[in-house]
Amino acid sequence: MSSGHHRLLWSDPEIGSFFAQDAEVEGFLRFEAALAKAQAECGLIRVEAAKSIADACESFRVDIERLRAGITRDGMIVPDLVGQLRETLPALHQESLHFRSTSQDVIDTINMMAFKSAAALISGRLNQIVAQLDRLDRTSGSVPQMARTRMQRALPLTLSARVSAWCAPLQRHLHRVAELESRVFVLQLGGPIGTEDSPWAKSMADLLGLGVPARSWHTARDLPSELASWATMISGSLGKIGLDIAMMAQNEVGEVKIEGGGKSSAMHHKSNPVDAELLISIARYSACLVSGIHHAELHEQERSGSAWALEWMILPDLLEVTGAATLHCLNLLKRSTFMAGTA
């Protein structure tokens, strides 16, 4: 998504920050400190080691150049970050760091924390959109409009019916996210080959604000898929609102007026339904991306480097554009005035 300044159009700065480089390193430090603390509670490592690790995490400053070399070599951040952090520890406690864990535990857990934050933000915005639609229904629900089926005039309806059709799926998305809570937003802690049975998992998960899965999900990627499907359904529902409003904003239809519409460089009389269009673009982009997340379910054996990286390439983007869609939708509804059509 390196499309010059245009990238702004499908960015969500808050969600973007969850997946930023410093958030990733911060997530790594939270993981290692929580692992050590939970393992110390279980007596697996010494309490002083956990304390020392916590201190080291507190004061850690990453060497970016070295990290980048590590990523290029290892295909991921963890081996080098563990190495960098370990060097700051007293020799005595070095072996207690990252103990019985593995890179995938770290990365999946970091990502899941960010996913959970993103889902919470998106859900909050969905609630705002629902509230905005409720207000719209109260203030303008009786505005007469023309139902169109198959792009042809059908029968009269009121705006209220449209608002209600827009709202219903959003409310279902809010129910669905509750199901994700315990099933998807969970710790990863399987150890090198995903088989670790970790008595410290519950304590560690609590520290990180995650649930505990029945079993490590190193290669059971239905969890990312379910999240991705949820996000894509949201983009789809918001895209439908965008498409409707763009259709209603056609000059000949005139069932909505959007304040502050986009300017044209050549035709000064125009007012383009920019937010509405972007809702459509994002819905289609998401519908393509989600396919890749389903492909990424095909892990061979105990870990697929290729399927795993495919997830990294897609899921943060998918959540960010979904977030951007919620922003465009809020903006669009705020600036839209609905009215009986011109025809």
Added chain:
Amino acid sequence: MSSGHHRLLWSDPEIGSFFAQDAEVEGFLRFEAALAKAQAECGLIRVEAAKSIADACESFRVDIERLRAGITRDGMIVPDLVGQLRETLPALHQESLHFRSTSQDVIDTINMMAFKSAAALISGRLNQIVAQLDRLDRTSGSVPQMARTRMQRALPLTLSARVSAWCAPLQRHLHRVAELESRVFVLQLGGPIGTEDSPWAKSMADLLGLGVPARSWHTARDLPSELASWATMISGSLGKIGLDIAMMAQNEVGEVKIEGGGKSSAMHHKSNPVDAELLISIARYSACLVSGIHHAELHEQERSGSAWALEWMILPDLLEVTGAATLHCLNLLKRSTFMAGTA
């Protein structure tokens, strides 16, 4: 999926039958009879009319050529089928047929009945696979194998760990289908523009074995999307099993032997892991198809002919290949013997 005889490889005759031409006409008749019965109970139409419609549905014989002409003209089966059925009614009751309903109510409801049947069948097969995996764990769980991460030998594990990794997502899919039950497998009954408030909906839904949605979902296509995501996740989880077994069946790895493997036309010593490969093919095919279902969420206004037809093109196929995957998986597990590897 007109690929000559090869089509057999991704067919599921049972699921295919739910979407066959006669099942479609049968579904239409069930819809109209249930609508009339429920409306008669509410006093909306006369009881004799409902009785007459029920009789007509019972004895109806479709004129296929006329239906095909109707489909070509109308883009769907309903206008002509209603016309054909109406002609068999006494003039007195003709207006009571299809009363306050619309084509989309019929087609979405027919499809949802078939979707529900398909999901039940797939769920039953998932339960069989889980049982088969449980048996495998009891009989062979202690077989030593080699974990491989990123396609490299990692550490020893037992078959039990692999079986457990295969099982966990299947069990989640069985939980998810319970959530679909009330949210997705619901009647469609919105009338011409989706705004009908139908007191007869509950009674009608009961007759058809479906739930009642909060509101008609003519343009709220998160319901088909949620179902499609569920099916695609299943294909993905089964594809992962196929990929694992294909990897384990490599001659140099030798952790599984598949009885009755596919023959080569040129190399008679070979035994090809056909079912395992097809699990992979189906997973990838599903991952592509599901994208189209998400695109189909973008209905413009009160009904999109194009988005709706896109669903018809995809969702029956997606469910059928998912069903085919369950069959291949059952067959593959039945014929696989796991062992310590050759290396």
Added chain:
Amino acid sequence: MSSGHHRLLWSDPEIGSFFAQDAEVEGFLRFEAALAKAQAECGLIRVEAAKSIADACESFRVDIERLRAGITRDGMIVPDLVGQLRETLPALHQESLHFRSTSQDVIDTINMMAFKSAAALISGRLNQIVAQLDRLDRTSGSVPQMARTRMQRALPLTLSARVSAWCAPLQRHLHRVAELESRVFVLQLGGPIGTEDSPWAKSMADLLGLGVPARSWHTARDLPSELASWATMISGSLGKIGLDIAMMAQNEVGEVKIEGGGKSSAMHHKSNPVDAELLISIARYSACLVSGIHHAELHEQERSGSAWALEWMILPDLLEVTGAATLHCLNLLKRSTFMAGTA
């Protein structure tokens, strides 16, 4: 694509026939006869053997039940078909059948012959569409219409400008297919592991109406991908015509009237732009399917059963729906009358 009677809406009977079961068996027989004839010319097998094989191919009657069992076991038609055909040969010539060939040579070549026929048919229809558009331009090019950018009225234009915008990509597609001719529509003849250097290839290719590739393309699947991209671009260009006409057919816009539009089961005043909508559906379906063909480029080693079957699942469908789109477009243009808009 088992969606009951609705399947009719995206069928192309002619292209469907190229991929039908009997065409597949017929293609197999053509392959084996041509292989034997060409090898006899090179002195690789005896002339009498080739003659005997030709006779056997002429009189061959497939045992369908046995073939289906073979497909289920082998994952493809060839081992059993070779077996069935060989049994009809004198013992003396049995080893000359399918000599130094392999299943993939057969199936890829059969498919490529069908692909070439489908591309020729589609190209012929594109030429008809171009001719129809030329006529439209001559008869109605001066009809005034309103250009709309970003769904807003922009500036007046004439129908001629629209026709010209629709035509230009179609003419490029006709140029592209000429490039496919020598690059894509080629024989497959690599032998068991794709390494055969076959002096009889040229002669055999001539018999089958195909070109000769620089090297066998068992695992070089850019050839199917290039064809699939071509078909998808065509669906896209026709989908754009459909989208335009559906937009122009909106009652408030009124820039086109489509004769014999689709009926509604509930609203008798409506005339739905069925062909236009289906052009959009097919374009989006194709855009999803083509993704799978690109995934199918990832053959592992000398043949991937899973990637190969993925192609079979998609490419015949993709070509058939593209063919269906050309039919819908021809029909749509024939029935459309363009006019100055109502606004």
Added chain:
Amino acid sequence: MSSGHHRLLWSDPEIGSFFAQDAEVEGFLRFEAALAKAQAECGLIRVEAAKSIADACESFRVDIERLRAGITRDGMIVPDLVGQLRETLPALHQESLHFRSTSQDVIDTINMMAFKSAAALISGRLNQIVAQLDRLDRTSGSVPQMARTRMQRALPLTLSARVSAWCAPLQRHLHRVAELESRVFVLQLGGPIGTEDSPWAKSMADLLGLGVPARSWHTARDLPSELASWATMISGSLGKIGLDIAMMAQNEVGEVKIEGGGKSSAMHHKSNPVDAELLISIARYSACLVSGIHHAELHEQERSGSAWALEWMILPDLLEVTGAATLHCLNLLKRSTFMAGTA
């Protein structure tokens, strides 16, 4: 692609720079200066105006904050950039800037210049890969290996056969890019509604290093699709090399040794085939993205804001990851030593 530091794994800094923010503004300035120069040559604007515009472009400094506000309002960069640049011109020449052009002319032309640069870079790297494979064939072509079909040992072959199978599609991609040269890498210059017939197009295209299309391609998006298909086929062909090498690098197979393989954070004996895996990830990611470009062919009427933005979201990324794949492939081949397998 905001996935923290991991983004490095699918970045191509050179291609990234073609789509960077400053390159975009620079492209805009090149466009406007060339437009003015070419129009002055044709006598459409005054020579002094063109000179003044050239000077203004030379000294232009963008106000980023203002630009970002403009993008948010207009959905694109052009209206505000034209406004900013115009303000720096003498009043006398202000109307000569951007004369008879439109935002889409600017953005499509900027992007096409960047696409052409990216394609040239990728082609150069493909040539390097072909040269590397040629060297490999000369030095190690006779290394014996085992062909595997359907993941089963088939027959012996030499490395030379594999190298040749890898090379053939790359050479076709190099032929295909020559076809793109005149058909795809062309100027956009259609004016507000795509209908401008611009005698200054040839001169302007020469200044910008592009060809001249038969007609403006505002809504004929087969051009971006053909480019996207080309890039995706390249990713696919390189992904196949990665998949092969990852399979050959399995410990039990041992047909290749990759120097400097990735480290594991938990298992110090491992050497992960990182570049090979990333080639697979990128191929699959590209195969998903290309679907969106085909969807973006569906422009409604004379310009679709939503379809157009969808292209911006995808095509720069698609080219960048394709570029990254060429880098990974070069690196992988450089570090790979092929040998007879262990089995």
